[in-house]
Amino acid sequence: MRTRRYFLDLNDVQFKQVKLPLKKKLGRLSLWFGGTVALTVIYATLFHSFFGSPKEKMLNQQVENMKLQYKLADRELNNSFKVIESLRMSDEIRYRPILGMDSVSMSIRNPGFGGVDRYRGLNGYVYSDMMKSVRERIDEMKNMVSVQQSSFEAIEERRIEWERMYEYLPMISPVDVTIKLGDGIRYREVHPVLGTPQWHYGQDFSAPYGTEVYATGNGKVIAAGWNSGGFGNHVVIDHGYGYQSTYGHLSSIKVSVGMDIKRGDLLGLSGSTGTSSGPHLHYQIDLYGNHQNPLNFFNNDLTEDEYFEMIRMLTSSMKLK
Amino acid sequence: MPKSKYKFNPESLSFDKVKLGFRAVLLRGLAYLVGSLLIAIVYYMIFAIFFDSPKEKALLREIDQLTLQYDLIHREMNDLDKVITHLQETDDNLYRTIFEAEPIPSTLREGGEGGVNRYKELEGYNNSSIVIETTKRLDKIRKQVYLQSKSFDELIELAKRKEDMLKAVPAILPISNKDLKRTASGYGLRIHPIYKIIKFHAGMDFTAPTGTDIYATGDATVKAVVSAKRGLGNHVILDHGFGYESIYAHMDKANVRVGQKVSRGDIIGFVGNTGTSVAPHLHYEIKLNGNNVDPVNYYFNDLSPEEYEEMIEIASKTGQSFD
Numbered sequence: 001m002r003t004r005r006y007f008l009d010l011n012d013v014q015f016k017q018v019k020l021p022l023k024k025k026l027g028r029l030s031l032w033f034g035g036t037v038a039l040t041v042i043y044a045t046l047f048h049s050f051f052g053s054p055k056e057k058m059l060n061q062q063v064e065n066m067k068l069q070y071k072l073a074d075r076e077l078n079n080s081f082k083v084i085e086s087l088r089m090s091d092e093i094r095y096r097p098i099l100g101m102d103s104v105s106m107s108i109r110n111p112g113f114g115g116v117d118r119y120r121g122l123n124g125y126v127y128s129d130m131m132k133s134v135r136e137r138i139d140e141m142k143n144m145v146s147v148q149q150s151s152f153e154a155i156e157e158r159r160i161e162w163e164r165m166y167e168y169l170p171m172i173s174p175v176d177v178t179i180k181l182g183d184g185i186r187y188r189e190v191h192p193v194l195g196t197p198q199w200h201y202g203q204d205f206s207a208p209y210g211t212e213v214y215a216t217g218n219g220k221v222i223a224a225g226w227n228s229g230g231f232g233n234h235v236v237i238d239h240g241y242g243y244q245s246t247y248g249h250l251s252s253i254k255v256s257v258g259m260d261i262k263r264g265d266l267l268g269l270s271g272s273t274g275t276s277s278g279p280h281l282h283y284q285i286d287l288y289g290n291h292q293n294p295l296n297f298f299n300n301d302l303t304e305d306e307y308f309e310m311i312r313m314l315t316s317s318m319k320l321k
Numbered sequence: 322m323p324k325s326k327y328k329f330n331p332e333s334l335s336f337d338k339v340k341l342g343f344r345a346v347l348l349r350g351l352a353y354l355v356g357s358l359l360i361a362i363v364y365y366m367i368f369a370i371f372f373d374s375p376k377e378k379a380l381l382r383e384i385d386q387l388t389l390q391y392d393l394i395h396r397e398m399n400d401l402d403k404v405i406t407h408l409q410e411t412d413d414n415l416y417r418t419i420f421e422a423e424p425i426p427s428t429l430r431e432g433g434e435g436g437v438n439r440y441k442e443l444e445g446y447n448n449s450s451i452v453i454e455t456t457k458r459l460d461k462i463r464k465q466v467y468l469q470s471k472s473f474d475e476l477i478e479l480a481k482r483k484e485d486m487l488k489a490v491p492a493i494l495p496i497s498n499k500d501l502k503r504t505a506s507g508y509g510l511r512i513h514p515i516y517k518i519i520k521f522h523a524g525m526d527f528t529a530p531t532g533t534d535i536y537a538t539g540d541a542t543v544k545a546v547v548s549a550k551r552g553l554g555n556h557v558i559l560d561h562g563f564g565y566e567s568i569y570a571h572m573d574k575a576n577v578r579v580g581q582k583v584s585r586g587d588i589i590g591f592v593g594n595t596g597t598s599v600a601p602h603l604h605y606e607i608k609l610n611g612n613n614v615d616p617v618n619y620y621f622n623d624l625s626p627e628e629y630e631e632m633i634e635i636a637s638k639t640g641q642s643f644d
Contacts, residue, residue, distance in 0.1 A: 040364040043358065063387065094505075095415055098601070125386055149404065163418075172516065
């Protein structure tokens, strides 16, 4: 129970119970309220000045967390840049030189976005620079990645073409390498049969009658049969890329016009048909109709076993494909 | 002056003036303080829930933007990661198909800079640098000893003319080969690019664009400058003395004349694709007393022990030569 309080009314010298009218009560209440608010402000100010605001602290902590995330992202980006750089080196130093491709200039690989402020929307923040830098680096990375992608695509395309080309060019010996070389490409004062001065446009191999003659590169048979010009039974293969190879004086022919031929396929057996003074193979390579020296197209550096191992490998691997 | 207050005392039936002792005043004061603090905390919390200070507002805006951007960044980086992984696979496939070899492990490719490794490298850095230095020196010595112990005659000659010999013996890479990316194919049995059979590869191939400088690997006299369309193509043979010869093949063109004296590092020609070669590359051979030796053992002036290891790894793994 509340103790009643009294006051001495000096007007009629009586103790009267202290009773406050509603208005005064309200007044007091609002005064009390005002007082406490004022106190709160004072307390808060004091507290803030010594300890800082807890909410701000919490928010700052969040900002710190985000900064850490950005730092981690940045580090991850650094790694990605390293990987991309390694891929670029692989691309530029390994593949392009081998495949005879021009290098991609740095200005294409990484044009940069200097000048234009692409992230104006990120201006006006404390960490504008941090956000912008990561975004910009990602853009840079995206660009490098897409250039690298298309570069690799180009390389792969060229690689397939490169591999194909070296399968098509006439780059092995048409007969067993142990067979002695005959007359090479040269001007002959006296043709062994005709007796007149003439150019010899190919390489002769002193192959005994019946020696197996192999295709020296992939291609299409464009002639297989009698040649009235002196080659006798002959085979001509079109290798593409401007190259044709001719095999003359054969005793028998195992292919027909229009056939697709793989390197190492048996074309026929050597003989002495046509303008020939004895069994031999006439082997000729033309590039866009210009006679080439066949000896420039292969190394005579195989043993007999290696030669036939090669023929076996070439024909078996081709069948697998 | 405040009006005095009175309390009715029912026992004495009189009004007593309300008097407060010091303790009571203090207690009251404390009660007021605690009360007001409690009230203040309640106010503060209510205020904090509904209102933000300008500073907090700025912070919140910052956090919102940071989070938004981060989500974006995170997504983009994930996408990029996938593409980059795919690119690495493409790289491996290209390597596999061009060199007919398993790609060099990516740890080697990235220079051993994987996250965990880096810290390990940092640990005991002082010690490791000593170890590296020592290994380097040891390795040099080991290689020198290897050379010196080749034959007793050589050793005597070496003792007499060690300096000359060290200048003359091939000891550097014949082309500049940063990161060793230009190593393509080593010495030994390799798949021939055309014959597709395993052939002995008497030298080392370095792939490089046509026109890349080729250096003399030791002091020497130019023994031969050959122009050819077959075999080794345009090539230069250097006579280093002491039984050593080095051959630089498939050059675009030579830069020296027969009989000319060259010093280690002189440009003797330029990389090309002449002779039987399927790509611009330098085929480098070293002969000792007429026999081919593995050139990988003759780069000791150029390579750190780690690079040497890596070079051996690359050279031994590569399955296909380029001639």
